[in-house]
Amino acid sequence: MSAVLRKELYIYFSTPLAYILAAAFLLGNGYLFSVAVLSGQPGILGLTFQDIAVLSLLVTPLLTMRLLAEEGARGTVELLLTTPVSEIGVVLGKFLACLALVGGLLALTVLYPLILLVFGGVDPGQVLGGYLGLFLLATVSVAVGVFVSSLTDSQVVAGVFSFVVLLLLWFLQPISLAVGPPVGAFLAALGLSTHLTALSQGLWTLSDTAFFLSMAAAFLFFAVLSLESRRWR
Amino acid sequence: MIAVSHLSKTYGERRALDDVSFTVAQGEVVGFLGPNGAGKSTALRILAGFLPPTAGEVRLGGVDLFREARAARRLTGYVPEHTPLYPELPVRWYLDHMAALEGVPRGDRRRRVEEAMERCCLAEVAGTFIGKLSKGYRRRVGLAQALVHRPAVLLLDEPTDGLDPRQIVEARELIRELGRDHTVLVASHILAEVSLICRRAIIIQEGRIVAEDSLEHLGLSARPDQTLVRLEVRGPAAEVRSLLEGQTGVAEVRQETGEEPGVVRCLLVVEGRQDSLVREQVVRRVVEAGWEVRSLAAVVPDLEQAFLRLTGDGAA
Numbered sequence A: 001m002s003a004v005l006r007k008e009l010y011i012y013f014s015t016p017l018a019y020i021l022a023a024a025f026l027l028g029n030g031y032l033f034s035v036a037v038l039s040g041q042p043g044i045l046g047l048t049f050q051d052i053a054v055l056s057l058l059v060t061p062l063l064t065m066r067l068l069a070e071e072g073a074r075g076t077v078e079l080l081l082t083t084p085v086s087e088i089g090v091v092l093g094k095f096l097a098c099l100a101l102v103g104g105l106l107a108l109t110v111l112y113p114l115i116l117l118v119f120g121g122v123d124p125g126q127v128l129g130g131y132l133g134l135f136l137l138a139t140v141s142v143a144v145g146v147f148v149s150s151l152t153d154s155q156v157v158a159g160v161f162s163f164v165v166l167l168l169l170w171f172l173q174p175i176s177l178a179v180g181p182p183v184g185a186f187l188a189a190l191g192l193s194t195h196l197t198a199l200s201q202g203l204w205t206l207s208d209t210a211f212f213l214s215m216a217a218a219f220l221f222f223a224v225l226s227l228e229s230r231r232w233r
Numbered sequence B: 001m002i003a004v005s006h007l008s009k010t011y012g013e014r015r016a017l018d019d020v021s022f023t024v025a026q027g028e029v030v031g032f033l034g035p036n037g038a039g040k041s042t043a044l045r046i047l048a049g050f051l052p053p054t055a056g057e058v059r060l061g062g063v064d065l066f067r068e069a070r071a072a073r074r075l076t077g078y079v080p081e082h083t084p085l086y087p088e089l090p091v092r093w094y095l096d097h098m099a100a101l102e103g104v105p106r107g108d109r110r111r112r113v114e115e116a117m118e119r120c121c122l123a124e125v126a127g128t129f130i131g132k133l134s135k136g137y138r139r140r141v142g143l144a145q146a147l148v149h150r151p152a153v154l155l156l157d158e159p160t161d162g163l164d165p166r167q168i169v170e171a172r173e174l175i176r177e178l179g180r181d182h183t184v185l186v187a188s189h190i191l192a193e194v195s196l197i198c199r200r201a202i203i204i205q206e207g208r209i210v211a212e213d214s215l216e217h218l219g220l221s222a223r224p225d226q227t228l229v230r231l232e233v234r235g236p237a238a239e240v241r242s243l244l245e246g247q248t249g250v251a252e253v254r255q256e257t258g259e260e261p262g263v264v265r266c267l268l269v270v271e272g273r274q275d276s277l278v279r280e281q282v283v284r285r286v287v288e289a290g291w292e293v294r295s296l297a298a299v300v301p302d303l304e305q306a307f308l309r310l311t312g313d314g315a316a
């Protein structure tokens, strides 16, 4: 697993993609942050975390799309699966490498909450909660990306499809309002944004944390199954 | 070292391997020979532990490939068809990565990587990105990757495919050399290649083994005291044949299916050193009998012929 992790990190940092995405991510966040500040609304911090979350959902598919699709397209998956490494090791190695990168991107945005801390007198607990929420969100978005990337040999298909899945999961809450109970309640419970609300107020809850972690675990499990099924294709 | 019994593989409806059994002894270099679509790659994929077969058993040095998959995979080094690699990685880095995947302990890795690079003459490109290498070098990186954990068995799928003639020669030499320390199974559709690298060949066609023997016994490398001549004569088949069979120096006449009616096509096995004299004499007799010689050509034994012969289609 650690060998796979190391290789993925090496490839991320040896290609321009990670740097370009980091720049775009910061630029986008900077723009949204300044708009939010200029609008002078209350609850800027919550808004900022919301913006970072949405932008991170746009960026992660671009990082995850190559993870397994590229191995399939190049045929290296055949080498990978004929070494003694298990499918779980492959999936976890790739997941952790990408999660570390997305975590790094999130850490870069710490500038904006810091500005608010210094000038706006916001609650440090809320900042911590917000980042915990963003990181938990990243575990899910990366896991979804790894899974979708295992389904196809085409990076473009993987990128677009995981983007669609993530947006759908993100907007389940507003969708659930339109649907109405009882189905709506169920959809809302699965929505990513639903479980981020409390954390972005600085309220840590076990149930939200467990939700993100189990979603991530479920998608990673699907990814392992899908990788195993490559042997049968 | 490799014991395959009753191996079958079906892709949906399609039977890629059909009840294949063979063994390869330790230290042997065996050619796995067959035309396109014969099932060579399928067989190697199964042996490497990538594909599960539909039925059958494989043991590698006594280890069951399916029950003890991890241990068995450690025993094999595999170079898939077209040698897939990561172009973003430098050669040494990549080999170290593969060694780590294969479970080589951290302390030994450096030495193993250097050793593999030395064997495959990669020292001067150790720091080069794989994507920048020529095809020949890439093939060598593929081989080095398969060697780096010192596997007992090497599985090579068309290792010289797409190389220029000089690189082909180098690659063959390297593979022959590897045969000293490893049991090697080389898949190829080029007979000349197999006859240069291997002593023994397993010939597979449409998923079935049609022959398995040393190359001499298979008649694939023409014996030094024999030459093959293909002759086309316009004339009555039976009489032409009996005339040819009566010639001194002609050991055997195999009639082949001709494309044109009225033209007899035969493969003559000519014995002895004086094959040119025999050829002259054969032509003279045919002309004297009033028939036309359409063509006469020395034949280098090739796979297609071998197949025709081995599957019994050749003797019409």
Ligand SMILES: Nc1ncnc2c1ncn2[C@@H]1O[C@H](COP(=O)(O)OP(=O)(O)OP(=O)(O)O)[C@@H](O)[C@H]1O
Pocket: A233, B011, B014, B015, B016, B034, B035, B036, B037, B038, B039, B040, B041, B042, B043, B081, B189
């Ligand atoms: N993944 C697959 N799905 C369906 N059919 C397949 C698959 N892989 C191979 N086949 C079929 O199985 C047969 C054997 O294929 P295989 O690749 O093993 O042949 P080969 O001997 O390696 O041929 P080549 O010399 O072209 O590499 C072929 O008819 C091929 O079309």
Ligand SMILES: [Mg+2]
Pocket: B040, B041, B042, B081, B157
């Ligand atoms: Mg093949």
